Ligand SMILES: O=P(O)(O)OC[C@H]1O[C@H](OP(=O)(O)OP(=O)(O)O)[C@H](O)[C@@H]1O
């Protein structure tokens with residue numbers, strides 16, 4: 001269970017995904033990108049734009065229900081990436097490495113990159129940008145929205161009108 005939260009804004013995600021693209025550009029060109037949906041879709045779009053890559057494949061895999069990990073289920077395998085040779089795989093993050101392990105079996109020759117990584121999974125990816133501790137849950141901008149927070153002085157009192 002996470003004891004810390006790390007909130008990532010859209011701006012931050014764009015900056016970190018571009019930093020990943022800078023790193024990957026040194027290894028380019030790639031024949032195509034495989035985005036791991038859903039979390040990898042937006043980082044993959046940003047990296048594809050920066051690397052001028054126009055061939056995007058997807059692999060759909062479900063490992064979590066909110067913060068609860070389950071058995072990974074592939075709901076759509078990749079069809080256009082062969083054994084992964086020449087391809088770049090992009091996901092938002094690697095946590096336990098469960099998802100990465102499954103996808104690597106499908107595309108063993110691809111280069112695997114994530115924007116964020118936690119210690120338990122980082123050895124499974126070839127390139128990542130930012131590491132966070134294992135007990136940190138990363139809050140992505142698509143999973144959050146700004147909302148009202150009560151002033152500190154009112155902590156513990158019921159909200160007005162309640
Ligand atoms: O290293 P792991 O422990 O496997 O965790 C990382 C994976 O978990 C999340 O996907 P999730 O299963 O929540 O699906 P989603 O991308 O559709 O949100 C995240 O997008 C990674 O793909």
Ligand code: HPA
Nearest residue numbers: 064095136137138139140
């Ligand atoms: O830290 C996380 N944040 C969002 N989704 C995730 N899926 C696995 N770990 C995480």
Ligand SMILES: [Mg+2]
Nearest residue numbers: 037038039040
């Ligand atoms: Mg995912």
